[in-house]
Structures are given as structure tokens and as C-alpha cells.
Amino acid sequence: MKIQLIIIGNELLNGKISDKNTSYLAKLAFEHNFELTKTHIIGDDPNSFQKALKEAWEVSDIVITSGGLGPTKDDLTKDMLAQYFSKKIEVNDEALSFVRKIYQDKGKEYSDKMAYHFIPQDFKLLYNRIGYAPALQYSEGAKTVYALPGVPSEFQVLLNEEIFPTLKKDDNQFKHIIIKTYGVPEAQIFYKIAPLLWDELCKYGEVSSLPHAYGVDIGVKLTEKNTDQLAQFEKEIIALVQSHGLKDYIWHIGSESLEEVIIREAKAKNIKIGFAESCTGGLCASRITDISGSSSVFWGSVVSYANEVKMKSLKVKEDTLKNKGAVSEETALEMAIGARAHLDVDIAVTTTGIAGPGGATPGKPVGTVGIGFSDKHASASKMYYLNGNREQLKVRFSQVALFTLLERIRNF
């Protein structure tokens, strides 16, 4: 089943907002073994719309549009679909009672001047339980187009509740084996450490390599149907990757994120975790609390941006801040010891660094960060020197902190 997505909106092409719908649809499609073959991001422009729709409709089983269903004059989707499929736009009674009810539920009155109840002929309505605009569906032969609102929450609910449950699952089951590595660049893996690995993995299925700022994920997509055979292949692949000298770099085999692995392993060992964050400004805590169930192991974080807070909450010594600086091994260490005590946790991990663009001092350029930890076995800290702009550095700092935390959980 081939899918293309057309995302409509000037706000995406002038940088006001960034697209969240591609990755959401992509994940859903991947889980169903459907293939998202292309996303077109276009402006509120009739020519671009017709061109993208023509291309998508010709080569896909399903075309999904996102956006352009709103009430303002730059919302073109219904007109564009009506034009492409040669349909008239008419008053749709079902849509009218639908939006009247939505307005009533919110204590407002729907005005007939609004365009929500004008729908192209022969188009079916899809119930949008959290927004205003009804979504639409139209089929010709085996092909279907769905017109969804661009707001991610509405887009997601409609995909999950109205569209994917009605699609026939692909019978060709598959398994995606993902080997996650840390601390070694992509070229190093495939040219130095394991030059034959790629070709050997190709014998099992489609191979991919995804480099991040802090690691490389190697994927193999297996389409083998026999379950015993599949398990055997999986074993062989894991053995293959490890025998090729990558063993020390692999931190996870599977699709879980770093945050998910941390929480699962901390839960299994009944470890309470916490942070003291300066330069990451709460990002470590926010990443951990993105995961449902994190409350069973995550106790809290002291976001100590000001030195006053480092001293008061974390008992960092004034001398240390004065003589070594807030961004130092010593401060990172004292923060860790202080945070473990203050939050009453088993493992505390800390960050103190310079995210820039200001704040650099001689010997401590932007990108300098001290990462500390404290647990029953040891308390220590280390300096790292990373690259990037402010936003990237915050993520990279938090990444080092989370890998430090994972290591301490594994050694606990």
C-alpha cells in the first residue's frame, strides 16, 4: 500500500511552524507495513496543489492532505479537491448538523456564513471529535484521498480513529531489527571497524544506517515469514554485528528510545533517579518525563540556573564557584552529591556548561560542559567539549547526561 502526503500551508514554507505530521504518519504507516513514499510540503497556492495532487494520485493507493480546511480565505483544500475530481461544492446537511453540534458543545453558535458545511459532491465526512472542520474522504476505484486538518492533534486523532482502523493490514509481516550504537562515527563503522558488515547484513534484508549527533542506528528489515527462521536470523544478525568489533559501542538492540531504556532498566532495579541541571535548563527532566510511567522512577530535578540556587539547594560551595567556576568538574561533582541528597534519589546526574552564544571564557569555549553523577558506588564528573548552536548544545549536553545515567543504572 503506497501512501503520499500533501501538506498545505504558507506557514510551513516561511518558517513559522515546522511539520510534525510527516513523522507521525510515517511511524503509523511503517507499523502497518504500508509505504509512505513522499511528502509534498506546499504553500496555499492552487498550481502547487494541483501539481502535487496529480503526482500523488497517479502513483499512490492513498493520498492524504493536511491543512487548508479552516475558515479563512487562504484555506483552499476543498476547492482544490473539487476541481481535481470535477465535483461541485454544495451544502452538506450532515456537515451542517455536525458543526452546529460542535459549536453548541463549546457553548457557541455556528454561523451559516462559515464554510465548514460546504463539501464537494460525493465526498464522505469523517468525524473530527476535537476540532471544528470535518475531515473528508473520497474514493475512485481502489484509490482513496483523505483531507485532514493540519493541526497535529486533529490530524493524529483522525488517522488513529477514523482512517487506519478501516485499512486492510498488510499480510506480509516483517521485523525491523535496530542496533543502536554510541560513540563511533558512521564512516568508522562501515570502513574501518566492520567493512564487510553492510554486505553481510544485506543477505538478511534491507539495510539502513541512521547517524545521529551521538550515535548510529543500524537497521535490518526482515520479511521472512517463518517465525523460527526469523528468530534464527535475528540471532545471527546480532552475533554478526557483535563479532565485527561493534560490541562495545552497542547500547541497545530494539526500537526503544534512550529515555525508554533508562526508565525500563531503572524500574527493573527499583532505582530512583534525579538531576541537577544548569546548562540543560530542565531538558533532561523534560525528556525523561515525556515517557509515560516515568513517575515511578523519576523523582525530580533541581534546575539551578543561578549560582544562588546551586549553593542553596545543592550545597555547592561558594569557594568552588569562585575558584573553579560554575562550569567545572568540581561544580558538576558537588552538584551531583548535593542533588542526590536533596532529592533523596539513588542516582543523580548533573549538567553545568556553556550553551552559548555568550558566556565563553578563556579555556572554556561555548560547548564546554561538566557532567557529574553520584550514587552509592561512586561520585565523579568529567568535562566534554561539544559543537553546535544553543539549541543543539542543550540537546547534546542532555544526551551525554542521559548516557551517563544509563551507564550508572547498568553498574548499579
Next chain:
Amino acid sequence: MKIQLIIIGNELLNGKISDKNTSYLAKLAFEHNFELTKTHIIGDDPNSFQKALKEAWEVSDIVITSGGLGPTKDDLTKDMLAQYFSKKIEVNDEALSFVRKIYQDKGKEYSDKMAYHFIPQDFKLLYNRIGYAPALQYSEGAKTVYALPGVPSEFQVLLNEEIFPTLKKDDNQFKHIIIKTYGVPEAQIFYKIAPLLWDELCKYGEVSSLPHAYGVDIGVKLTEKNTDQLAQFEKEIIALVQSHGLKDYIWHIGSESLEEVIIREAKAKNIKIGFAESCTGGLCASRITDISGSSSVFWGSVVSYANEVKMKSLKVKEDTLKNKGAVSEETALEMAIGARAHLDVDIAVTTTGIAGPGGATPGKPVGTVGIGFSDKHASASKMYYLNGNREQLKVRFSQVALFTLLERIRNF
């Protein structure tokens, strides 16, 4: 100047990563008054590449590709460009010494087996100071194609340092006036409160409306060249919007984000700010510290996920937690009073709620949040009931908290 962007990589179409390059390029292009007319997101597939390249090249002055320059066998960009422009791929001595140097600088040795120094004939190299793969540039007539790495940090550095400085600025200066509203839905604005506003604004320039989860941004793009006239138009537009009954809903006129306005206004009044966060798990603090210069007003945040931390750091009473619950007006209020004292700040704002999917109790569904504040004038709290999944709710909770903070700064 018309630009199209082609983003290559299976990882974008199976949901492993989401595209950050469109919005970055879009912002840059918008500032230069260039027009990003389309982004194509495609997989590592020759047919899709040729089709996208043909479409983009035919209608654009500049085509930028992102991704596919890496060292693995799924990296096709150089082959695809060579094929489209009928060029041979050959050893490029400049590229060879370039990547050798990069490897040397990182204490590694470049192997000739790697493909970084094979470059299509007649293509120019662009210096990639933070990655491995050289970027490429090729012109025919007035059109140019740039091939950039997909890693956002490298993509951004190359755009900023190598590409945009060489492009001729568009002489047609313009001014984008953005009116940011809060607390009123889009349809309400344009059909109930101000039904004539859209048409009246159209007399000044291109009008747009961008609804968020918590507000609507109304934009007008003015291309008037006379500076006095421009200032006059701006005044008229602001008066127009306010006269149309929107005055009470506007929280900012300009392009600054909520976080930027908070920091600027807190700085101007010399106000120290802090949070105590439960359900937002550090997100409020992380959003504020995304802004450079936040350290002058942001003191810290107590991320008190566990009740133990709420009691110890924030002096929330055990009775309150037992009788009213952690998610309650009372707890939000005690957290605020406690955080203001503990962090020694002028204004403290707090969040305690249920981000889900678990944790709902009778009368407190997922999406319930208590928002509290404490400052020299008053301490208070209020319950809100919001919609969304865990990730969306965290953002929405933090949004209410930040608007509460802005209001308190303005009333300080």
C-alpha cells in the same frame, strides 16, 4: 528568487526522525525575501529523486538537496545529480585533500575506499567545517543546485556560511507585521468578532492567519518601499485590529516568541523568575532557557515529580497532598509559595497536572492541570482542563504557565 528543497532519506519516511531542515531554510529564505515554494521529502530511491529533481529544477532558481552524501550504500545524491546533469563522477583532488585534513584533525586516517572524494565533474566543493562530507554546488545558466548533508547542524552551517552570503539580496524590502492573539479561536475572530477584518487587511498586503493550540497569529506582509508610508500603514493596521474588538486578546505585536517577550519584559523590570513543575517535568524551564540571555532573569525550577520533593523543597503540606491531591488548586498554590521562597525569586509559577495516558481519577481526567503563581502582590492558582496526548499536554500546560507568568510580569 524561487527555491525548492529536496530532502532524501528513508529515515524521514518511516518515522525514525523528523525533518528540521525545511523550517530552518524557510526562515532564512523568508528573511531574505526569497520564496521557498516546495519541500519534497523522498526516500533513498532513484526514481523519486529524479522526478523531484526534474520538477524542482524546472520551476526554481535554486534547488537545495539535503541528505544522501554519507559514506554508506544507500547514499545516492552524488550519483543522482551526476545522472541528471549527465556528468561523470571522478576523483577530485581538492575533495581528497579536504577530507584527509578533516580526518587528520580528528586524529583519524582517511581511507581511499571511502567515497567522500568522488565528485561529479564540473561540481564545485563547499567547505563543511563541522562534518565529513563536502557539500556541492553546480550551476547552469542562472540556476544553481546545492547538495548539502542532511544532519541539521551541518545543513545550517553551510546555508549560513557558504550559501546565503553569496546570494544577491532581494531589493524589494518588506515588513511582516504579526499580531499575536491568545484565548480566541480563528473562526471566532474572522466570523464573529471581526468579520470584515480580513478584507480590510488585504488592502495593505498579503494576509495570513496561523492558528496554534493557544492562539492565532494574524500576519500582514507589506511591500511598501517608502519608510514613512510603511510606518503609517503599520499604525493603521494595529489600530484596525484593535478597533475590531481584538484588543483584549492581543498579547504581542511583532515576531518575538512568548519566551522572548517574557525574558525581555522581566529584564526591563529587573524581575527574577522561577518555576516549580510537576506535570511539565522541566519543560517550562527548558523553554525559557532556550533563549540566550535568559540567565539574567531565570533563577531556576524545582522539578518536583515526586510528592516527597514537593514536600521537602517546596514545603507543600502532607495534608494537602492527602486530602486535596497532588493535582489540585491547593497544591498548585502551596507549590508557588514554596518555590518563590526556595528559589528566592520575585515571581514563581507552578504546574501540577495529569499528562496521561495513565493517572486519571474521578473528576480529574487526563488534561487536568493546576497552575499557580506567587509574587509580592498575590498568590493564587486555578484549574484548567485541556485536550491532547501526553506530548501535546505537556506543551499546553507549559503554555498556560508561561502566559500566567507574562501576565504577572505585566502586573508587577
